[in-house]
Amino acid sequence: MEEDDDDQYKQQVLACAFGESSDSSDDALYPAVEEGEIYSWESVEGIDGLWLCRDFLPEKHQNLLLSAIHGEGLFTESSYNQAMRFGDLPNWAIDLSRLIQKAVCYGETITLDGLELDCKEQQMEESGPLPFDLLWREPLFDQLITNVYKPGEGISAHVDLLRFEDGIAIVSLESECVMHFSRADQETYSHKAEGGQDGSLVKIPVLLNPGSLLLIYGEARYSWKHEINRKEGFQTWKGREIIQKKRTSVTLRKLCHSAEDS
Numbered sequence: 001m002e003e004d005d006d007d008q009y010k011q012q013v014l015a016c017a018f019g020e021s022s023d024s025s026d027d028a029l030y031p032a033v034e035e036g037e038i039y040s041w042e043s044v045e046g047i048d049g050l051w052l053c054r055d056f057l058p059e060k061h062q063n064l065l066l067s068a069i070h071g072e073g074l075f076t077e078s079s080y081n082q083a084m085r086f087g088d089l090p091n092w093a094i095d096l097s098r099l100i101q102k103a104v105c106y107g108e109t110i111t112l113d114g115l116e117l118d119c120k121e122q123q124m125e126e127s128g129p130l131p132f133d134l135l136w137r138e139p140l141f142d143q144l145i146t147n148v149y150k151p152g153e154g155i156s157a158h159v160d161l162l163r164f165e166d167g168i169a170i171v172s173l174e175s176e177c178v179m180h181f182s183r184a185d186q187e188t189y190s191h192k193a194e195g196g197q198d199g200s201l202v203k204i205p206v207l208l209n210p211g212s213l214l215l216i217y218g219e220a221r222y223s224w225k226h227e228i229n230r231k232e233g234f235q236t237w238k239g240r241e242i243i244q245k246k247r248t249s250v251t252l253r254k255l256c257h258s259a260e261d262s
């Protein structure tokens with residue numbers, strides 16, 4: 001990275017943490033980053049571009065976010081399970097986007113060997129939780145879906161529509177669940193399930209705990225499908241069946257320009 005880019009990066013990080021954002025106001029949903037605060041990121045082995053921050057939102061902020069979502073009055077009927085917004089996002093979602101930037105800026109990655117490169121070094125290498133060009137695009141996100149799933153309800157395997165740009169964020173609230181990732185090119189991808197002789201395809205499980213943030217870009221976004229099957233028997237983690245309760249998620253994406261024009 002050139003020196004000018006480096007200066008620009010420093011300014012963006014500082015502005016993001018301390019300046020001009022709505023979180024400097026008294027009614028901000030999330031506080032500014034405290035000195036020394038660090039977000040831990042895990043990459044998912046075997047899938048490039050898939051990163052999880054387990055402690056993204058502490059419980060208090062999960063509850064504030066849920067109140068903000070329900071404060072919009074979109075989920076008053078129990079039959080309503082999805083709300084979408086395009087363009088100008090509500091303040092709570094703008095705050096959430098800024099917090100995502102902070103979590104990436106003030107992040108460190110964890111591997112089995114312990115702690116590695118800090119985020120700035122990672123950004124320079126164009127890897128890490130979100131590449132530089134995606135993290136600093138304007139706006140970071142302009143489309144939002146809030147999903148409310150009853151126990152047993154999930155989402156079938158899919159690649160997010162190509163009308164959305166690369167770089168997708170999913171914040172999980174309430175019930176924990178396992179999201180499975182499988183190659184999108186199943187026919188040509190012949191890996192067998194671990195130890196399996198049945199020819200079934202590899203599905204990589206990722207545990208989404210309440211308050212976690214999942215970032216999906218590149219290979220993970222375009223070459224892998226994701227799904228959540230919350231029917232009985234499908235939600236196991238390390239041999240334990242996870243009891244499924246109500247789950248709420250917030251997905252943030254950015255529309256492609258061509259999609260906006262059409």
Ligand SMILES: O=C(O)CCC(=O)C(=O)O
Nearest residue numbers: 145147155160170249251
């Ligand atoms: O609810 C989730 O966690 C995932 C939602 C999702 O994949 C989508 O809306 O495309």
Ligand SMILES: [Fe+2]
Nearest residue numbers: 158159160226
């Ligand atoms: Fe999706």
